[in-house]
Amino acid sequence: MGGKCLAAVDIGGTTIKMAFLTVEGDIIRKWAIPTDQADGGTNIVSDIVRSFSNELKQDGLTNVDVIAVGVGAPGPADPIKGTISGAVNLGWVNNYPLKRLLEEALKLPVFIENDANCAALGEMWRGAGNGTGDLVCITIGTGVGGGIVSKGMIFTGVSGSAGEIGHITVVPENGILCNCGKHGCLETVASATGIVNLYKEEGKEAPDARAVFLQASKGDEAAKRVIDRCAYYLGLAIGNIANTMNPAKIVVGGGVSEAGDALLLPLEQYVRQYTFPRAMEVLSIEKATLGNDAGVIGAAYLAKVKTVS
Structure with missing residues (x-):
């Protein structure tokens, strides 16, 4: 070695x-x-x-x-x-x-x-963070995970639960029940499971999020609406995070991020809509590069x- x-x-x-x-x-x-x-x-x-x-x-x-x-x-x-x-x-x-x-x-x-x-530390050190000491990493898979890096170190909060981005409430009324016991968490509408949930609300069925993105690429209007709603909820959450933390980068990873521009382009528009202009001036949204x-x-x-x- x-x-x-x-x-x-x-x-x-x-x-x-x-x-x-x-x-x-x-x-x-x-x-x-x-x-x-x-x-x-x-x-x-x-x-x-x-x-x-x-x-x-x-x-x-x-x-x-x-x-x-x-x-x-x-x-x-x-x-x-x-x-x-x-x-x-x-x-x-x-x-x-x-x-x-x-x-x-x-x-x-x-x-x-x-x-x-x-x-998040990995992406900061050798990935999409490119050495910046201030970033937020959001992993969108079966659930939605997150990590906040400030001045090169993880921001943990008092009890270690800072960065639980998936449990930001984005549907304050009549939201879907989350595994955490709350209703309307980001995870219920923006994870792979959440995308399937939204598609079901459109009266349609899909085995997984990949199938929903595939249907959208084929022109399925319901699937397109689902992806737009997913991007909206993510953008709303990220905008509020950006307003609070003022990071240099938001790094998006996980299986759902593999959808690429189909998700990331509308996501960036919504982030811009909900982020304080001064914070938006220095913010970039990057796709995670390190994978597993x-x-x-x-x-x-x-x-x-x-x-x-």
């Missing part, structure tokens, strides 16, 4: 992505293992440790060759206590001691953060800033 490296882990609901990276953020090697959600996620840490150790051995290395490990996990994170809460899909509900468990097993410094926050690597790159950045002078 040549010199000491950073290790990174990005824990998802179906797969756990892992990587070794240089301190400059170049991926040396990456791999993935399935996420074992059985028994309240109690096997996840041991699976990570086993895979990590096997990969080190494969390269003829030990943990001495690793500076630190950065970890992104779903749910609000408390980086100081090293706990994850609210990762319902994994079974980690209240103050799961992820940092302590990994440090005890790996005998290395471990730093944890919310997975969407790690993706954003999480591990951001986790590595987290480990780097905590350990490398």
Whole structure:
């Protein structure tokens, strides 16, 4: 491998992505293992440790060759206590001691953060952020995640729940029930699931958001209206975020962003409509560039800033 490296882990609901990276953020090697959600996620840490150790051995290395490990996990994170809460899909509900468990097993410094926050750090460091220290990253997939970077560091808020962009209320009356228990969240109308929800309100059915975008490209007026509504709700939320945070960039990623200009062009128009002119002067909307690597790159950045002078 040549010199000491950073290790990174990005824990998802179906797969756990892992990587070794240089301190400059170049991926040396990456791999993935399935996420074992059985028994309240109690096997996840041991699976990570086993895979990590096997990969080190494969390269003829030990943990001495690793500076630190950065970890992104779903749910609000408390980086100081090293706990994850609210990762319902994994079974980690209240103050799961992820940092302590990994440090005890790996005998290395471990730093944890919310997975969407790690993706934001990754895009800032080596992606669409292009080094800017002030950006907001929005990931639009099955849900809507977000991360806020200010002066090069994640803005977490008091309890680690800052950046929950998907739970901004954009439909204040008669909104769809969200998994969080509120109605009218952005996630219910702008995620892949939300797009299907809106299409259903038009009296039509689609298996997924990709199918709705395909129908729109074929001239389906209902599908076109759905995409416009999705862009409207996103633009309204982003405008309010921009007015509050005054970032240099809004980076949009996730599966839904693959729709490209069909979504991003109307989105930019709505953002312009709802953003304070002074904030809009310096704002650009960029498509995320790192794809599935954003999480591990951001986790590595987290480990780097905590350990490398």
